[in-house]
Amino acid sequence: MSAGGAAIPDAAEKRHSLDDLLAVMARLRDRETGCPWDRDQTFQSIALYTIEEAYEVADAIDRADMDALKDELGDLLLQVVYHAQMASEQNDFNFSDVVSAITAKMIRRHPHVFDDSTREDQFQRDNLWERMKAEEKAGKGDAGPRSQLDDVPLALPGLTRAIKLQSRAARVGFDWPDIAAVLAKTEEEIAELKAALAQKHDESAAANVAEEYGDILFVMANLARHLRVDPEAALRAANAKFTRRFHSIEQALARDGRKPEDATLEEMDLLWDAAKDAEAKD
Structure with a gap:
């Protein structure tokens, strides 16, 4: 048990549950026995990591790397758990509240699935998702x-x-x-x-x-x-293409015992074109 009462899972176990992850995060944030770095974090300091993890999920999807996607989804889930733990410490809400709220929202915003399947055409035609979002804001006292x-x-x-x-x-x-x-x-x-x-x-x-x-x-x-x-996805693909072709330039020069800084722009342009032609043939 941690000082906060959360049971700590056995690290030697092959599989862990969501409850285990919640217990780990509670232990990391424990004021007495937790990790100094994790204890010092705030919503603001963690926000950047949350954004970065979402991008890494997108990158794994772009590369169709399922092993990486599994890991990155775990990292993103950790961010959700982290924020929920900090909110729980302030008695604002906890992880269960997050799960309950999003589950209720998905059911509420999909009446054509969970209520009346005959409303599917209306859902698409009348953009009911956006209308329901506006109604929910109004119900919270927000006129929009x-x-x-x-x-x-x-x-x-x-x-x-x-x-x-x-x-x-x-x-x-x-x-x-x-x-x-x-x-x-x-x-x-x-x-x-x-x-x-x-x-x-x-x-x-x-x-x-x-x-x-x-x-x-x-x-x-x-x-x-x-x-x-999607412009972000298109730019990520262009970045990957540039990286791939520049690596080809580096590798071609390395075979001659040289580096890019030892070559002229004209030489590198020719190697770039060769990499481009090779990709076109694949």
Whole structure:
């Protein structure tokens, strides 16, 4: 038993339960016998780790690595357990409350599954999920956001938040009519960036360049939305492709006893093209 009364599972056991994980977290946070680092953490200090673990889950999914996905889901679950333990210590809520609340919400927001299967068409047609969310907020004494955009979280990654902001505006008809219009806007924003780059080089010009570059990213997110592409996933895939091809450059040079810093840009460009051609043949 820990000082807090939580039973500690035998680390030699081959399998553990959710109760074991909750007991481990309680022991780690124990004021007398717990881990100094874990005892010192707060909601704020752990929040970044929670975001990182969610990204690592997405990365494992992108790589179709089921072993990694199992591990990353465990890490993400640990974050939920961690936050719930800290809330329990403050007598705000505990892990069981989290489970109960999300279970009730899923049942409540899926009446076509748990109540009346004949409502499935209505659920899809009338966007009942969003309507029920609004009704739930009203039931909590919250009349809802003053703006369509007010409850889009600030902490979301930039591209993801851009998509959500644009989607909210699109609900009331503020949207480009088709992909061609978005592409035209993209060209317009690139032209504005070029104009900003042509300005004299001072602090004001640098700020203008940054603003125009941000506009390009925003319109590219809009293009992703119209193409039904997840921009974060697309960028992760592009990052992986770049990493893979650059590794090919490093490996090719290593076979000659060299490193990238020993090669010219022209040599590395040729090796890049060779890696690209090799991928196309696979």
